[in-house]
Amino acid sequence: MEDSLTRPSSPAGLSCYMAVSQLLGLTVIAMTGAWMGQYRGGIAWESALQFNVHPLCMVIGMVFLQGDALLVYRVFRNETKRSVKILHGLLHAFALVxxxxxxxxxxxxxRKKGFADMYSLHSWCGIAAFSLYFIQGYLQ
Incomplete structure (x- = not known):
C-alpha cells in the first residue's frame, strides 16, 4: 500500500535524454544566431536587418521554450504540482512573448519595405500555428 502513495521514479535514461534535448536545442539556437550574424549581416530592429529577428525569435520561442514547457511535468515529477504548473506557465508565457x-x-x-503580408504558404501556416498556440494558452 505504501508503494502506491509514492510518486513514480523517472524513467531510465531520462536525464540523458533531457541533456541531449537541451544540447540540441541550444545548438539550434546558436546555429540560427550564427546564420543571422555571419551570413545575413546581424540582427537589428531599426534597419534592414529587422527581418533577421524573426527566425531567431521563432526558434527560441516556438521551438526551444515551448518544448521545455512541455517537458517540465516529466522532468520535475517529484516537485510540488503548484511549482511545476507555475514553471510550465512561465515558460509558455516567455515563449509566447x-x-x-x-x-x-x-x-x-x-510594412517598412512595402512588401505584401501573408503572401506565402509559410506565412499562413506560421500565423495559424501562432494563433492556435495563443488561443490554446488563453483558454486554459
Missing amino acids: IALVGVIAVFDYH
Missing part, C-alpha cells in the same frame, strides 16, 4: 516579437518584427519589416 518572444514569438510575438518575431511576428511583430516580420510584419513591421514588411
Whole structure:
C-alpha cells in the first residue's frame, strides 16, 4: 500500500535524454544566431536587418521554450504540482512573448519595405500555428 502513495521514479535514461534535448536545442539556437550574424549581416530592429529577428525569435520561442514547457511535468515529477504548473506557465508565457516579437518584427519589416503580408504558404501556416498556440494558452 505504501508503494502506491509514492510518486513514480523517472524513467531510465531520462536525464540523458533531457541533456541531449537541451544540447540540441541550444545548438539550434546558436546555429540560427550564427546564420543571422555571419551570413545575413546581424540582427537589428531599426534597419534592414529587422527581418533577421524573426527566425531567431521563432526558434527560441516556438521551438526551444515551448518544448521545455512541455517537458517540465516529466522532468520535475517529484516537485510540488503548484511549482511545476507555475514553471510550465512561465515558460509558455516567455515563449509566447518572444514569438510575438518575431511576428511583430516580420510584419513591421514588411510594412517598412512595402512588401505584401501573408503572401506565402509559410506565412499562413506560421500565423495559424501562432494563433492556435495563443488561443490554446488563453483558454486554459
